[in-house]
Amino acid sequence: MTVGKMQLAKRIDHIAIVVQDLDAALQVYRDVLGLPLERVEEVPAEKVKVAFLPLPEGDGEVELVQPTTHDTGIARYLAERGEGMHHICFEVGDIQAAMADLAAAGLQVLEEEPRLGSQGQKYVFIHPKTAHGVLIELYERPK
Amino acid sequence: MTVGKMQLAKRIDHIAIVVQDLDAALQVYRDVLGLPLERVEEVPAEKVKVAFLPLPEGDGEVELVQPTTHDTGIARYLAERGEGMHHICFEVGDIQAAMADLAAAGLQVLEEEPRLGSQGQKYVFIHPKTAHGVLIELYERPK
Known part of the structure; x- marks a missing residue:
């Protein structure tokens, strides 16, 4: 198995907190x-409203x-577990290749x-059951 | 109140996942x-063993x-809630000033x-009850 040689996750893109x-x-x-x-954005496809707060130094955002x-899913998560960290998003170079790896x-890709x-x-999202309890999002920047 | 004008949290230092x-x-x-x-480090003061995984691009680490x-506290968290994201750490410039603000x-500083x-x-850590369910660590770099 050679996947460990690849640097699949490049950077932390964001941490999502459900409120x-x-x-x-x-x-x-x-x-x-x-x-x-x-900015604050309505995302009808996800049925959420999101506030984007980029960190002033370094990169990544809350x-x-x-x-x-x-x-x-996120509404049920909030109802069951309350407010808190929901997922972490890592940027990858090629999401299709990442999914295959x-x-x-x-790991279960949702x-x-x-x-x-x-x-x-x-x-895409990775099931937390296969990632030690963490809901992981992988993200590929638009070309 | 003028604390909102300050950029207290400068960057994401790390995301801690309890396993x-x-x-x-x-x-x-x-x-x-x-x-x-x-590296992997034993931290006897906290009764934990920590693996540090810096992201290859950007900054911040897992x-x-x-x-x-x-x-x-973290052992009880693991026993009660299972593996998953435990806290997010933001770097601040002056931790004493941050604590006062x-x-x-x-907000309840622990x-x-x-x-x-x-x-x-x-x-220092901020109680999740006063931070919308998120255990927040604030960190000041050594001088």
Whole structure:
């Protein structure tokens, strides 16, 4: 097995925190911790509202995610486990190659094909049961 | 209140993942995701063993943390909630000033004085109940 030689995860793209109420959470993450709020975006495909807070130094961002309905995985996660860290997203170079490597190594990718974001980015999630309890998102930057 | 004007959290220093067994977790995070393993360190003061995996691009690292006893907060967290993301650590410039700002804003800092790490770094934790479910570590680089 040679997958260990590859640097599949390049950088931390973001940490997603699921919250009940975006405005209340911004009072901590923007107003107290001082993270700059870049934008708030409705993502109808995911039924969430997301606040993007890029760190002022280094790179990577905090995303505060508020479910807008009750019938999604993230809404059920919030109802069952409460607010808190939801997933970590690593950027990869080639998401299709990454998916093949992960599957070969026995990790469960939740999508058969990458999902396509509003900016042309591609992303998939790895089941936390196969990643030591962590929901991992892999993300490929738009070309 | 002017704390919102400050950029208190500068960068993501690390994401800590609590695991049952470091070697098993390394098979995913090092061998499949390809994160380079910098070192494994025993931290007797915290009763944990930590694997440090800095991301190859950008900055920040993943820390895999295995409790070495059953009588610590992180060991109880693992027993109750299972493996998964445990805390996020932000670097700050001046931890004493940060602690004062956080307390003024109503966030609960778990230490009265910063803890001192083996490299001279200072760090404190913020109670997740006052930070929307997230255990946040603040870290000041050694001078």
